[in-house]
Amino acid sequence: MARESKTKFAILGMLNQGPKCGYEIKKELEKSATFFWNESYGQIYPMLKRMVREELATIEVIAREDQPDMKIYTISDKGTEELERWLKLPADPHPVRNESMLKIYFGANTTPGMVKTHITRYRDRMSQQLRDIEDQQEQLDESAEEALFKKLSLRYGELLSEAIQTWCDEAEKEISKL
Amino acid sequence: MARESKTKFAILGMLNQGPKCGYEIKKELEKSATFFWNESYGQIYPMLKRMVREELATIEVIAREDQPDMKIYTISDKGTEELERWLKLPADPHPVRNESMLKIYFGANTTPGMVKTHITRYRDRMSQQLRDIEDQQEQLDESAEEALFKKLSLRYGELLSEAIQTWCDEAEKEISKL
DNA sequence: GGCTACATGTAACAAGTTACATGATTTT
DNA sequence: AAAATCATGTAACTTGTTACATGTAGCC
Incomplete structure (x- = not known):
């Protein structure tokens, strides 16, 4: 899949609706987009890290006792631009496998x-x-x-x-x- | 995709209809199965090699002048068994990405x-x-x-x-x- | 007492795409 | 004369899955 990852845009789109943690991104995607999209945690968490590095989103770490830190991601201006750039592009038909x-x-x-x-x-x-x-x-x-x-x-x-x-x-x- | 490759079964199913070369497998898949399946040459050719190694198919090389050798693959008994084993298994719903x-x-x-x-x-x-x-x-x-x-x-x-x-x-x- | 939801992540591995390389033959 | 079809393949690269690791909180 040497093709630009759509995971980035799926996350960008979700963050555009408001700041979220990785877990929420996955859950909301499942709730609203099950019939046409899916992402696994194995894609989401590493991608979120990368997106902070690339300045498409900012991270806010909320420390919690006895539980892993919660990480809230917020889309940046650069992220919004990136999302809009992608939105303008025609969708490429993804090959089916049924x-x-x-x-x-x-x-x-x-x-x-x-x-x-x-x-x-x-x-x-x-x-x-x-x-x-x-x-x-x-x-x-x-x-x-x-x-x-x-x-x-x-x-x-x-x-x-x-x-x-x-x-x-x-x-x-x-x-x-x- | 640490999940058993379906490419193997797609090829096995095609070969079950009769001996074929890699090119034909791809073309016939495109013609009959476009709405639910696709394979690229980058998957088919290496998989055919592997299948011969695993004795799921036999290969017959036809030499041609000024053109690459044509390789006709025939499904073996082991291949037929493998195909039937897979056919008995319930299909797993492949995640969608539209x-x-x-x-x-x-x-x-x-x-x-x-x-x-x-x-x-x-x-x-x-x-x-x-x-x-x-x-x-x-x-x-x-x-x-x-x-x-x-x-x-x-x-x-x-x-x-x-x-x-x-x-x-x-x-x-x-x-x-x- | 057990299951589900919340929450984060990594490592190993396999699958899959695309671009490249090559060139004859057939159709338009 | 150009375009499509026939025919094989590889290398580089990325994507994506699954299993593992960890533990709390709340519900039934």
Whole structure:
């Protein structure tokens, strides 16, 4: 992945919403962006350090008794500029890798019985996701303006899960015909 | 990515359809699996070598004048077993990273005007994809049994592109309200 | 009494991209 | 005449995952 790390921008974007610690960055990313983004601590913590070094953010260390120091990061002017620079650039389409589909594809040639299992599993995963999304949608505070993207993000997950479910239904029928 | 490489299985699955050279593996993957899988030559060629070493495939070298030797790989019994072992395992959901969505998400907080641009671009990409898919669907030989998954794969791409287009339309409207 | 959430990190390792290197043949 | 396709590969580099290490606080 000799390609500019997106982790930096994911963090920059999160910090742009307000000062945060590494843990919060990860949690909020999970909450609001699960359907299209993910970062691991193994990426976040080292990147935050690097970003302070590169002056994209400042760090404030809060000492706590019997617990590790909490480190609050704040985006700098340079960081804001960097974020905006990236925002102006067109997104490059990230290559997809969907293991479920790969197994279904190859399974058709080898163990046709297995294919149904994978399709069923895939559909079940989508149903579960859909239920989770609906729960979250109910809990959503419609009035909050900040919730707009949270709402749109849930809707994104909803539409995708539904589309995949539809595909699973269709695929199952087609395969049954054989 | 200290996680068992899927590249091995992608290649194994391709070779299971018949002996192939590295170039063909890549091309056929692009043709039939673009919507859910991708491999680069930088992954394929070294992996093929390793697979011969591990006796998952055998190699046949065809000498050609003025052109590099062509190397045809054939899956071995051990390779078939390995493929089937993997097929039985449940797929692990691969983490998503969709840069378009990330930009749209952060853009809402920073440069609202930019967001529309990204949404438009994203929708345009999907429209183009949809047109490509339709072209390919027309060229499809319905009678060929081998074409079943090719057909299903195109349908998968179609459903996903449509879902994303729908999302773009909705998102644009919601954002315009602000 | 046990699980989950909070909070930070590192080291080992593997995976994956891109650019480079090379050149014939076929199509437009 | 140029562009695309066929065909193989490597090296440099970065990204990203997982397992480990550590411990408190709060909830059920």
